[in-house]
Amino acid sequence: MKIATFNINGIKARINALPDWLKEAEPDVVLLQEIKSIDENFPREIFEDMGYNVETHGQKSFNGVAILSKLPLEDVSRGLPGDDSDEQARWIEATVVGEQAVRVCGLYLPNGNPVELDQEGAPIEGGKYAYKLAWMERLHTRAKQLLEDEMPALMAGDYNIIPQPEDAARPTAWEGDALYRPESHEAWRKILNLGFTEAFRARNQAPENYSFWDYQAGAWNRNDGIRIDHFLLTPQCADLLLECKIDSEVRGREKPSDHTPVWVELAA
DNA sequence: ATGGCGGAAAGATTCCGA
Numbered sequence: 001m002k003i004a005t006f007n008i009n010g011i012k013a014r015i016n017a018l019p020d021w022l023k024e025a026e027p028d029v030v031l032l033q034e035i036k037s038i039d040e041n042f043p044r045e046i047f048e049d050m051g052y053n054v055e056t057h058g059q060k061s062f063n064g065v066a067i068l069s070k071l072p073l074e075d076v077s078r079g080l081p082g083d084d085s086d087e088q089a090r091w092i093e094a095t096v097v098g099e100q101a102v103r104v105c106g107l108y109l110p111n112g113n114p115v116e117l118d119q120e121g122a123p124i125e126g127g128k129y130a131y132k133l134a135w136m137e138r139l140h141t142r143a144k145q146l147l148e149d150e151m152p153a154l155m156a157g158d159y160n161i162i163p164q165p166e167d168a169a170r171p172t173a174w175e176g177d178a179l180y181r182p183e184s185h186e187a188w189r190k191i192l193n194l195g196f197t198e199a200f201r202a203r204n205q206a207p208e209n210y211s212f213w214d215y216q217a218g219a220w221n222r223n224d225g226i227r228i229d230h231f232l233l234t235p236q237c238a239d240l241l242l243e244c245k246i247d248s249e250v251r252g253r254e255k256p257s258d259h260t261p262v263w264v265e266l267a268a
Numbered sequence: 269a270t271g272g273c274g275g276a277a278a279g280a281t282t283c284c285g286a
Contacts, residue, residue, distance in 0.1 A: 009285085010275050034285085036276065061276055062284065111286060160286075173269090179286070214286065215273035226286080258274080258286080 001071070001098045001268045002026070005106065005156040005229055007033040007212075007259035011042060014257060019046060021250055027263055028070050029096055031106030033158045035064035042066065059089040065106045065157070072097045080107070082138035090135070100268040102237065103146065103153035109160045110135050112178030129178050132160070136187035143191050143232070152237040152268060155196075158259065159230045161188045163198070166207035167227035179228060197238035199231035199264050204244070211246055212259050220251055229262045240266040 004027040008014040011032075022030070030052075035042060037058045044054040051070050057078040058064035067073060073094040080091035093105040112132030116124040123130035139155070146153045162180045165171035174180035192198060200209070210225025219225065233241060242265040251260040 013275060034275095111284090113286070174286095177286080212286075214271090216286095217272065219273095228286085 001028050001096070001102065001266045002263055003029040003031070003096075003102075003104060003154070003156070003266065004261050004263035005031045005033070005158070005231065006261040007108070007158040007229060007257060009034050009257040009259065010036040012037065013255065015043065015046070017250075017253060017255055017257070019050065021247070021261060022047075022050060022068075025247060025261065025263070028098070029104060030068040031104065031156050032066040032068065033064075033106065033108040034062075035066050036062060037064055055092060055094060057089045057092040059087070063089045063108055065089060065092045065108055067092055067094055067104065067106055069094070069096055080135065080138050080142060082141055083134070086135075098268050100152060100240070102266065102268050103149070103151060105142070105146070105153070105155040107139070107155060107157035107159070109139070109158060111160050112184065115176065115178050115181065123183070132178055133183055133187060136184075136191070140187070140191050140194070143194055143196065147195055147234055150236060151234070152240055152266070153234045154231055154237050154264070156231040156262075158228060159188070160228055161185070161230070162226050162228055163188060163230075167210070169208070169210070169222075169224045169226070174226070179226070191232065195235055196232040197235070197241070199233055199238075199241055199244040200227070200246070200262065202238070202241060202244065209246055210248070211262055213251055215258050229259060231262065231264050233264075237266065240268045242267055
């Protein structure tokens with residue numbers, strides 16, 4: 001089973017690039033982020049005609065996540081639990097029924113910039129960085145529950161986290177940024193340390209592997225990128241891991257997203 | 269350090285992302 005994650009930066013803007021990539025990459029399941037569309041406006045027929053089941057969790061203008069799957073999807077759930085007042089569409093999960101059932105969670109973790117701190121250095125309540133860290137606390141809670149289920153499960157998407165220096169072309173440029181701050185790293189490590197496997201690094205230790213390049217200043221041509229799109233696998237899912245790859249070349253095409261697809265192949 | 273680009277909604281500019 002091939003499962004991909006792809007922050008498309010707007011479904012309308014990627015109306016050609018996404019189907020083109022699907023036809024050649026042929027993933028069984030795709031977790032999409034930043035569809036930037038309400039559910040009613042998502043062009044589901046395009047993907048249904050390609051054999052995909054479509055489940056969306058959209059909102060107006062920003063954010064929005066979706067799952068495309070050639071295999072049946074069961075028990076679809078929208079929204080990350082833990083804060084009923086959170087109206088941002090950043091989480092969707094479902095069970096994919098293949099040879100084995102796999103629980104897949106698609107996420108678009110808050111960026112968190114600008115970082116606003118009080119005199120003591122604590123994130124200011126109501127600010128974007130506090131929202132990011134609070135969201136990661138809720139993610140930690142959901143992650144623990146997934147482990148308790150003891151079934152193959154994964155959480156994948158745009159984490160807006162640069163895990164290590166080797167995950168950025170210019171790591172020093174990111175010091176102090178919400179994607180690279182100590183509090184962000186601590187929250188990331190806390191989730192990993194529950195017992196998740198980060199799929200890409202389980203298969204590849206090399207630097208200069210990125211999943212995002214800014215549109216500005218020729219970042220793609222200079223390979224000035226960062227690796228922020230990740231797969232976290234439960235132990236039962238990590239046992240099924242065959243490969244994890246980044247489709248970098250997609251970033252160099254006509255009208256690209258600023259992110260590129262990342263995928264895993266599972267023996268499921 | 270900032271936001272030079274790009275997307276969306278609104279509507280000839282502003283907000284947002286990373």
